[in-house]
Amino acid sequence: MPIYEAPLRDMQFILHDVLDIKNTGLPGHDELDRDFTEAVLDAAGKLATEMLLPLNVVGDRQGCVLENGIVRTPDGFKGAFDALREGGWTARDCDPEFGGQGMPYLMGLATGEIFVSANMAFNMYQGLTHGAYSAIHTHGTDAQKQTWLPKMVSCEWTGTMNLTEPHCGTDLGMLRTKAEPQEDGSYRITGQKIFISAGDHDMAENVIHLVLAKAPGGGEGTKGISLFIVPKFLVNEDGSLGERNGVSVGSLEDKMGIHGNATCVMNFDGAQGWLLGDLHKGMRAMFTMMNEARLGVGLQGYAVAEAAYQNAVAYAKDRLQGRAVTGAENPDGPADPLIVHPDIRRNLMDQKSFLEGARMLAFWGAHQIDRAHAGEAEADGMISLLTPIIKGFLTDKGFETTVNAQQVFGGHGYIEEWGMSQFVRDARITMIYEGANGIQALDLVGRKLAADGGKYVMAFFDEIKSFIKTHEGDETLKQDFLEPLKAASKDLQAAAMYFMQHGMKNPNNALAGSYDFMHLFGHTVLGFMWARMAVAAQAALQGGSGDADFLNTKLATGRYYMQRQLPMTATHLARIESGADPVMALDAAQF
Amino acid sequence: MPIYEAPLRDMQFILHDVLDIKNTGLPGHDELDRDFTEAVLDAAGKLATEMLLPLNVVGDRQGCVLENGIVRTPDGFKGAFDALREGGWTARDCDPEFGGQGMPYLMGLATGEIFVSANMAFNMYQGLTHGAYSAIHTHGTDAQKQTWLPKMVSCEWTGTMNLTEPHCGTDLGMLRTKAEPQEDGSYRITGQKIFISAGDHDMAENVIHLVLAKAPGGGEGTKGISLFIVPKFLVNEDGSLGERNGVSVGSLEDKMGIHGNATCVMNFDGAQGWLLGDLHKGMRAMFTMMNEARLGVGLQGYAVAEAAYQNAVAYAKDRLQGRAVTGAENPDGPADPLIVHPDIRRNLMDQKSFLEGARMLAFWGAHQIDRAHAGEAEADGMISLLTPIIKGFLTDKGFETTVNAQQVFGGHGYIEEWGMSQFVRDARITMIYEGANGIQALDLVGRKLAADGGKYVMAFFDEIKSFIKTHEGDETLKQDFLEPLKAASKDLQAAAMYFMQHGMKNPNNALAGSYDFMHLFGHTVLGFMWARMAVAAQAALQGGSGDADFLNTKLATGRYYMQRQLPMTATHLARIESGADPVMALDAAQF
Structure with a gap:
């Protein structure tokens, strides 16, 4: 196990x-x-x-x-x-x-x-x-908070988000679920939702669905959408559970992974629901949930990879196969452990250096949220900019890391018995749900980059610049961390500049490079995270506090990321600067 | 479906x-x-x-x-x-x-x-x-060929290869299966083999196992290994099937994919077998089989991706979601098809440009084998050099392509119903079996590169050089195909030079870069394949033969590969030139 x-x-x-x-x-x-x-x-x-x-x-x-x-x-x-x-x-x-x-x-x-x-x-x-x-x-009223929150905080009642319908996921403007207003101020919700994670189960007394639906008078597209609270069981005045609401599970999806979670087709047949937030402003309320969910999915991306990595390390230390090319390291055994081999190291270092950088980014992002909750507008802008990167980059690299961890096991990695296949199958969904990663890239380039006149991306560049300035007196840091960070940051700025100059002429020049930009940004921000960790590790070493072995390992792992991962930024920039032409050259019929 | x-x-x-x-x-x-x-x-x-x-x-x-x-x-x-x-x-x-x-x-x-x-x-x-x-x-004697081949050609009898044991896969020197010589010239084979694809089934009358085992007197390690023919049913003098041999299926593996193939634990209990090829020269005979199998696995790597790609294209044309940023392309419908979106294009072009390049490489490799069979030693050297690249690069990129195809489907890609999950789960094994891709990289850098004094890699460079020289008069080809090919080839040569200069001092300097070298070589050879296809397409266009639409699509797809994929070679080179230090910096305990 x-x-x-x-x-x-x-x-x-x-x-x-x-x-x-x-x-x-x-x-x-x-x-x-x-x-x-x-x-x-x-x-x-x-x-x-x-x-x-x-x-x-x-x-x-x-x-x-x-x-x-x-x-x-x-x-x-x-x-x-x-x-x-x-x-x-x-x-x-x-x-x-x-x-x-x-x-x-x-x-x-x-x-x-x-x-x-x-x-x-x-x-x-x-x-x-x-x-x-x-x-x-x-977004709730005081009464709604009193009714729903205490039981949701304790998870006596659990929650869901109901967005996707069979014919639309990303393009929510097309959704068909209807909300009909009733005389008592509630609504009757009718329609079908799919891919509803934790849609129903036997671990809680009630399930509180948040459902996007169209109420009359809102107009076409996403403008007409409102968000509703639709419980599985209605709740009486005294807080006890009342009768069953008109919502039921149509079927469970047979998925590649996360089998332990019930992914439901949910049918709403005139179910009673209550408006959450403003009428026809449902998208805004839903985004509160979705942004949090996106950070949570970015977290899943590297958290599953962390588990896979730990197993890969254990296997690489345990499995005896071949001899180190520089001389036997386990001369009394029949062979050396896998971990002596340079290519196994390369693989494990790729994993380790990504994971620790990813954790730093996720924690830093969470810290920005705490700052934003405390009223710091700049932190709110920063986390808004970083959310698509945390979601898209950490899940792409997290899946890649999980696949790499599976690879260490050779044939045993492909057998369900060892559990590595499950990690890969589970991790795969993180690139897809809560906005497939292509949508994250679109959100980043099409929306976040230019938000508030590009204020937050400029703030990001300024933060890197002032960080480099503060620490450039330290010669060791300079070569191993600051120079690569500066180079990556320069590539990122060049890419942003390319979008500004050529995206005006043809927006496809920006959109064709959006995915590469997300990865270019991801590597740059992870480089920044590593540089910050290096400063902290060096300070702790010099101060004599902390575990020197841990701190030296941290520095070596960071140097690996800077030397072996950051060179990717140049390739991403080259792709971005090739513009829309190669990407859009074919007619649809020519594929 | x-x-x-x-x-x-x-x-x-x-x-x-x-x-x-x-x-x-x-x-x-x-x-x-x-x-x-x-x-x-x-x-x-x-x-x-x-x-x-x-x-x-x-x-x-x-x-x-x-x-x-x-x-x-x-x-x-x-x-x-x-x-x-x-x-x-x-x-x-x-x-x-x-x-x-x-x-x-x-x-x-x-x-x-x-x-x-x-x-x-x-x-x-x-x-x-x-x-x-x-x-x-x-490697068989005339009698062996007469006994076994006709029924194997018709697949009335099917075959297997039995290498791996529970404690050893790559490191076959440790294998424990024993072969005891009998008075009649046959052997008794005893031991356990695992991961035996098509190890047993109900579609053929007999299964002919080729089994690696140790016969007495061969010494330690791989030197003592011989190859044996061990049929499921013994064969009588007249060619009819005799009694059941002492070989049985211990269990079937529960795998991530390729469920339709029986992956068996095979138990040999004094099974009767016959030596194939020379005693204690089993590895050489097995390599005949393994090299062919490696090409076959490289083929699987892109062939499964081809199927996944075709489904992704169909879905991208069919699924309506969002509007083209440059104006509606399906104004009468509720939304435009996915294929209008630049990032979907980017994804599909990545797939298409890889797949057609991979097919060309596989076909070219197969053609080298036909040349080698006809006695051309240079072709034999070339396919020997290319085999680890075909296996390692095409399966890595094939899996990546399959995952990208699945991504086009959004949430529907994660549901087993659509079949994309199966393609991904099936494709994953190709990176692992017949020598995990890290082993392919090791084979390439540790063995093939220096074989015959580096003769074949020099021949490869010469072939590119003379190709460029032949065609550099063509201005269109020059900029779109020959210049990027030249740059990639230069990176590849620089990497080989780095290995020569620094690998002598410390072999880890070469091995730490082996995986990147395999990919650097892969991109360069695919760039070469694309340049050759471009020359052929242009010639056909100019000659007025062939389907102009197909040929123009071919050229556009090739330009995409050169512009958007070949820049990877610079990143691979940068990683290689960082040498062994970052890769080997940690002690095993520090992971």
């Missing part, structure tokens, strides 16, 4: 040595000292390793089953969900007014990484609930 | 416009005129689309089942195998002396691509038989 240990030391390093979260001045952050975060992460790690991890394979093998309209989750899921609930884990970064523990979003994300690594499909039940919680928390 | 049509026009273009196979002067090739190859490919295409394709999903869903020691293949496989046999398809490029049709290897490969695209798991039963046929044909 696969192994997994929460990477506590790395998380602590980011939280305290790099981000110094205790001293940010943000509300509640002064309580986040090393001991506190260590205790929280350690407890999450124990729960993950001991309870969630063993259920990961069970979930994959058994999947969810629809029997007489009821979805049954795999053996053991219900008990684990109770444990999660009872330990207060579902409430960790929720509002204390509704029973939450009030931790920063950053701590919610850090513990979330641990749960996802151990069991992605299982964690989605609470992850989606959190997204629905946020949407109601932001 | 997925669609598939054999790409006849593209195949015909390569066979006749580029390779001009009718006029190569090779024995039997003068019969290969356009009408003949068209008829063969067309018939193969019909069989593939009508019979093999529908069984692809069936094979994935049902898989193979082991009942009371007998392997049952999925519904319909037996009938299709009979059809293959009866149509003479299993005999197509086999020796007429043993019932073969004597077609060139190239035609075997071209038709093979079609069968693999339609149903990879099914095609493996005959593919492995062909490999075993080749090993016996090359």
